Amino acid sequence: MKLTILVLSLVMSVAFSNGVLAEEKAEQSKETKRAWNEMNEEQKTALNAKPDKENGFEVYEVCSACHMPEGWGMKNGTFPLLAGQHRSVLIKQLADIRALNRDNPTMYPFALPESIGDAQALADVTAYIATLPMNPDNGVGPGDNLEHGKKLYKDNCVKCHGENGEGDAENFYPRIQAQHYAYMLRQFEWIRDGKRRNANPDMVKQIDGFTDKDMVAVIDYVSRLKPPKEDLAKPGWTNPDFDD
Numbered sequence: 276m277k278l279t280i281l282v283l284s285l286v287m288s289v290a291f292s293n294g295v296l297a298e299e300k301a302e303q304s305k306e307t308k309r310a311w312n313e314m315n316e317e318q319k320t321a322l323n324a325k326p327d328k329e330n331g332f333e334v335y336e337v338c339s340a341c342h343m344p345e346g347w348g349m350k351n352g353t354f355p356l357l358a359g360q361h362r363s364v365l366i367k368q369l370a371d372i373r374a375l376n377r378d379n380p381t382m383y384p385f386a387l388p389e390s391i392g393d394a395q396a397l398a399d400v401t402a403y404i405a406t407l408p409m410n411p412d413n414g415v416g417p418g419d420n421l422e423h424g425k426k427l428y429k430d431n432c433v434k435c436h437g438e439n440g441e442g443d444a445e446n447f448y449p450r451i452q453a454q455h456y457a458y459m460l461r462q463f464e465w466i467r468d469g470k471r472r473n474a475n476p477d478m479v480k481q482i483d484g485f486t487d488k489d490m491v492a493v494i495d496y497v498s499r500l501k502p503p504k505e506d507l508a509k510p511g512w513t514n515p516d517f518d519d
């Protein structure tokens with residue numbers, strides 16, 4: 276508990292002082308936009324490195340201040356679920372956030388090499404996250420237009436995110452089952468409207484023309500897709516690594 280408070284106060288002070296710097300760098304990186312998943316050296320190195328899970332836990336302590344000890348984020352969508360996400364996707368997103376190819380001013384200062392380490396740290400922390408079971412009780416949508424959402428999902432999303440939202444590790448397509456509704460809604464809107472710069476251009480094309488109502492319906496449907504039982508935490512599970 277004490278550690279969490281310490282990390283959180285660190286979070287607040289560093290986030291504050293680095294905000295301006297992050298904005299400046301984001302401006303620069305907009306001008307040198309990369310092709311989708313054109314991997315930088317860091318991403319390649321992290322993907323190929325042999326992970327050290329013990330160091331991964333050390334690194335994860337910083338992350339847990341926001342993503343929580345279980346890696347489940349928050350139901351209100353402020354912080355996404357990380358547990359269960361494909362390692363390839365986690366590494367891509369981390370490398371993108373560090374390279375300011377995806378804006379995340381809240382997290383940016385904590386994700387930098389000077390706070391957590393180089394490409395090896397990305398390999399390690401994602402290997403640790405991969406050991407965490409998934410949230411059995413994620414945030415879901417209003418539930419009032421699910422038939423429409425289901426049809427939209429089948430026609431527009433299955434080919435990349437899979438029948439049941441399982442994603443595709445090899446192609447860097449995120450697993451979206453068990454993810455929080457509010458987080459996904461925000462990302463989906465940012466992808467549709469061009470605000471998330473690392474978005475897959477084929478997805479952008481696919482959802483061009485989605486109204487806000489379509490968006491709510493499809494994400495509501497996705498938020499109710501369940502991972503296989505063996506990937507979910509048992510009722511009442513908390514992360515024992517954080518026991519004092």
Ligand code: HEC
Nearest residue numbers: 286337338341353354355365368369379381382385386400
């Ligand atoms: C100060 C809070 C904070 C800390 C500390 C933090 N994150 Fe995050 N992280 C966020 C927020 C907020 C988002 C979602 C941003 C958005 O909505 O676009 C996020 C998003 C992510 C994503 C993208 C998830 C996805 O589904 O695409 C990954 C991966 C991630 N964080 C990993 C980490 C790791 C690993 C650490 C520790 C090294 C960490 N985060 C530390 C706040 C934090």
Ligand code: HEC
Nearest residue numbers: 431432435447448449459462463473474475477478481493
């Ligand atoms: C052409 C493949 C493709 C299609 C079609 C597609 N997506 Fe995606 N989607 C992706 C990829 C790739 C990402 C991650 C982008 C990145 O950051 O590199 C993504 C990201 C997302 C995210 C954010 C996930 C996160 O963890 O941040 C959501 C939510 C999402 N897609 C939902 C959908 C839904 C719903 C549909 C159908 C209406 C859809 N996608 C169609 C490939 C696709």
